Each structure stands twice: as structure tokens, then as C-alpha cells.
Amino acid sequence: MTRTLAALLGTAIAASTLTAAQAQELNLYSSRHYDTDERLYSDFTELTGITINRIEGNADELIARMQAEGANSPADVFLTVDTVRLARATDMGLLQPINSDVLETRIPAYLQDDGNHWFAFSQRARIIFYDREDVANPPLTYQDLANPEYAGQVCIRSSTNVYTQNITAALIAHLGEAAVQDWAAAVVGNFARAPQGGDTDQLRGIASGECDIAMSNTYYFSRILREGDDQITPEQLANIGWVFPNQNDLGAHMNVSGGGVAAHAPNLENAILFLEYLASDQAQQYFSAGNDEYPAVPGVGLSPSVAALGIFRPDVIDLSDIAANVETAVQVLNAAGWE
Structure with a gap:
């Protein structure tokens, strides 16, 4: 054996x-x-x-x-x-x-x-999903989620979720705490609703029209492509587009x-x-x-x-660098009022 x-x-x-x-x-x-x-x-x-x-x-x-x-x-x-x-x-x-x-x-x-x-x-790549009909210019970077043009459009998970903490910690490692503090506060200002649910719920939010933009790990979307979802029709699924963020610099988290x-x-x-x-x-x-x-x-x-999601450039930051910034990430999210 x-x-x-x-x-x-x-x-x-x-x-x-x-x-x-x-x-x-x-x-x-x-x-x-x-x-x-x-x-x-x-x-x-x-x-x-x-x-x-x-x-x-x-x-x-x-x-x-x-x-x-x-x-x-x-x-x-x-x-x-x-x-x-x-x-x-x-x-x-x-x-x-x-x-x-x-x-x-x-x-x-x-x-x-x-x-x-x-x-x-x-x-699992943590990427940006969007409504193809309502969003003509989707965010191309994580930083773009803070742009005023997306006010009232973003669905995302809570600050207590480890995926939210991880992406925030990675951005701190790349951009610095001060820049990410400003980013987090601006993203909160763009929320379509208070953070709630899991990654699949963010995708369902796009399908239902509650939000136009969301962040999710790829494997949730790939699973829906493979198995379907009882709350997302095939037509609604076809209307969800995706972006692998930061392909010209950091790469997808x-x-x-x-x-x-x-x-x-x-x-x-x-x-x-x-x-x-x-x-x-x-x-x-x-x-x-x-x-x-x-x-x-x-x-x-x-x-x-x-x-089916395509080829992309991943962020190859050392995972130990992300781990070292998680505590700071939690503080940043709390200070931004990210529920």
C-alpha cells in the first residue's frame, strides 16, 4: 500500500x-x-x-x-x-x-x-459579482468597491466573517492600514443592506435585485453553475457577471x-x-x-x-502575512462601522 x-x-x-x-x-x-x-x-x-x-x-x-x-x-x-x-x-x-x-x-x-x-x-478566489443589466461599469479592483458610483449597490458579509477579515488583512498587507481604513468606511457607505448571510446569499441578493454588486468565493458560484439553486432561476444566473479583481496589480485574493x-x-x-x-x-x-x-x-x-470562470492572476501574497494582519483588520472593520 x-x-x-x-x-x-x-x-x-x-x-x-x-x-x-x-x-x-x-x-x-x-x-x-x-x-x-x-x-x-x-x-x-x-x-x-x-x-x-x-x-x-x-x-x-x-x-x-x-x-x-x-x-x-x-x-x-x-x-x-x-x-x-x-x-x-x-x-x-x-x-x-x-x-x-x-x-x-x-x-x-x-x-x-x-x-x-x-x-x-x-x-477559492474571492471575487466580485455583479448584475449585468444594471451595472455598466463593474468594479475592476477591490478598491473600486469604495467608489461613490456604487452607493447603495453592494451586498457583502459581516465583519465577523473570516472571509471578510482575510480580504481586509490582505489589503492591509498590500496597501497599509490607513488606506484600508478609508476604504472600509467608504464600502460601508455603499452597502445596499446591512451585512447578512453567507456567500450564496450575496449571489441571491443580485438575483433578487436587492443589490447589484457582491463579493463571494468562486466555489459557491461554480456550485450553482453545476447544481443550480432553488432561489436563482437560470435566467437570473445568466445575468450575473463576474470580475477577477486587481488583474493589473495585486491579483485576485x-x-x-x-x-x-x-x-x-x-x-x-x-x-x-x-x-x-x-x-x-x-x-x-x-x-x-x-x-x-x-x-x-x-x-x-x-x-x-x-x-468555466476563466483564467486569472491570483494574489500570491504569503499567507503568513495575511495572518499577521488579521487582528488589525478586525479593528479596521469595527472602526468603519462594518457590522
């Missing part, structure tokens, strides 16, 4: 990675809530013989649980869907540095924690899903092997085909629903 996994990863994994004496299990704490991830887990078990015991829940709840469990925590791997929680778990001492040539080689450096406590395995090895992992080798599996071509293709995400590993093919 080790040889099969090694071939899958395109790298050499020592035959001693899996031994008869080693417990053939993995305790996974995950805040990913997608049914399609079942295929990732079952394939890993089939390849390695390692049974995955899952504890699923809200990321903050899982972090609190790991902290309360302390050195007695059974957690081997923590998997979640944003940089904010990965950084928080690292700062709280809940993750340990990972020594893996596979991860170092396959995952681009900017998608890794500087101290190798966590790695990103999939990405990327949110990630990633994971790390728990600080007191009882099955350390299995934990690292699981993360290496997530970096395999097979798993990377499934992140795209199963959940409409962009792979973290370069060169892996996209599913049709993802490829």
Missing part, C-alpha cells in the same frame, strides 16, 4: 512509514463540512489501511476542544477552511512543525506557514482550506502521511471536481464548473 501511495504522490515514501506495530488509525478534527470529502477519506483508507476517526464541528469549537484536552488530546490533524483559524491554532500552540519533503515540494511556498505548522491544500498536525498527535506518522495524501494529484483533482475549489498544487486540472 505504501508503494501505491508513493506512486500516487509522485515521490518516494519510506517503506517504514507504515509498520505492523503502528496503530492503523488517524484522529481528524475537521471543520470542513462537505459531503464530497467522504471520497478523500475513503480513498486514503483504501490506499493505506489507516482508519480515519472524525470529529467534525465549528473551527472555533474544535480549537477550544484541543486547547481543553491539552497534552491528552487524541487529535492528529486539524483541518479547516481559512487562514485565520489556522494561524490562531498555531499561535495557541496547538499545531507542531511538519517535516515533509513531499509537502515542501508540492505546495507552493506562499501557501505554507512560515514555520511549517500548516499547509494549504485547496483555494485567495481563501484557502488547509491543515496541520496537532501538537500532541498520538499517530504522528499517519498524520503526516494524510497531509501528504491531500497534496497528491488524486486528492487535488477531487478538491476541484468534488467541491469546485482550485487545487493548491500547480498543474492539476480543473473541473469544468471551475474552469
Whole structure:
């Protein structure tokens, strides 16, 4: 089984990675809530013989649980869907540095924690959507969302949402706190409604006519392209246009899903092997085909629903730089009155 996994990863994994004496299990704490991830887990078990015991829940709840469990925590791997929680778990001492040539080689450096406590395995571009009929000149950059011409048109998520915090932190890293403070205040002035709901609700807001412009992660829109939505008709969907922002400078902001090895992992080798599996071509293709995400590993093919959005330039800012600015981002959003 080790040889099969090694071939899958395109790298050499020592035959001693899996031994008869080693417990053939993995305790996974995950805040990913997608049914399609079942295929990732079952394939890993089939390849390695390692049974995955899952504890699923809200990321903050899982972090609190790991902290309360302390050195007695059974957690081997923590998997979640944003940089904010990965950084928080690292700062709280809940993750340990990972020594893996596979991860170092396959995952681009900017998608890794500087101290190798966590790695990103999939990405979602956070882009601008708009009503094709009502918006003749859609915003081409994140900064444009602050333009007075879009007053009363913008639907967006709340300041407590990690996606909002991430994009704000990224802009602070690029533009500086003072500039982003002005930007956030101006965007608040352009709100069509008080921030509410999830990303799909922002897209539904365009379809219903409640707003003309919204920000959402790409995989929500790609999922609607693939599966439809009971609140968006095909005609309304065809009227939603999209812009990958800042293609002439910063690039489109990327949110990630990633994971790390728990600080007191009882099955350390299995934990690292699981993360290496997530970096395999097979798993990377499934992140795209199963959940409409962009792979973290370069060169892996996209599913049709993802490829339909087109080619774009991503922001390749180091994720550690975003994590370092999240606290400031929260302060900026609060000062701007962003609910």
C-alpha cells in the first residue's frame, strides 16, 4: 500500500512509514463540512489501511476542544477552511512543525506557514459579482468597491466573517492600514443592506435585485453553475457577471482550506502521511471536481464548473502575512462601522 501511495504522490515514501506495530488509525478534527470529502477519506483508507476517526464541528469549537484536552488530546490533524483559524491554532500552540519533503515540494511556498505548522491544500478566489443589466461599469479592483458610483449597490458579509477579515488583512498587507481604513468606511457607505448571510446569499441578493454588486468565493458560484439553486432561476444566473479583481496589480485574493498536525498527535506518522495524501494529484483533482475549489498544487486540472470562470492572476501574497494582519483588520472593520 505504501508503494501505491508513493506512486500516487509522485515521490518516494519510506517503506517504514507504515509498520505492523503502528496503530492503523488517524484522529481528524475537521471543520470542513462537505459531503464530497467522504471520497478523500475513503480513498486514503483504501490506499493505506489507516482508519480515519472524525470529529467534525465549528473551527472555533474544535480549537477550544484541543486547547481543553491539552497534552491528552487524541487529535492528529486539524483541518479547516481559512487562514485565520489556522494561524490562531498555531499561535495557541496547538499545531507542531511538519517535516515533509513531499509537502515542501508540492505546495507552493506562499501557501505554507512560515514555520511549517500548516499547509494549504485547496483555494477559492474571492471575487466580485455583479448584475449585468444594471451595472455598466463593474468594479475592476477591490478598491473600486469604495467608489461613490456604487452607493447603495453592494451586498457583502459581516465583519465577523473570516472571509471578510482575510480580504481586509490582505489589503492591509498590500496597501497599509490607513488606506484600508478609508476604504472600509467608504464600502460601508455603499452597502445596499446591512451585512447578512453567507456567500450564496450575496449571489441571491443580485438575483433578487436587492443589490447589484457582491463579493463571494468562486466555489459557491461554480456550485450553482453545476447544481443550480432553488432561489436563482437560470435566467437570473445568466445575468450575473463576474470580475477577477486587481488583474493589473495585486491579483485576485485567495481563501484557502488547509491543515496541520496537532501538537500532541498520538499517530504522528499517519498524520503526516494524510497531509501528504491531500497534496497528491488524486486528492487535488477531487478538491476541484468534488467541491469546485482550485487545487493548491500547480498543474492539476480543473473541473469544468471551475474552469468555466476563466483564467486569472491570483494574489500570491504569503499567507503568513495575511495572518499577521488579521487582528488589525478586525479593528479596521469595527472602526468603519462594518457590522
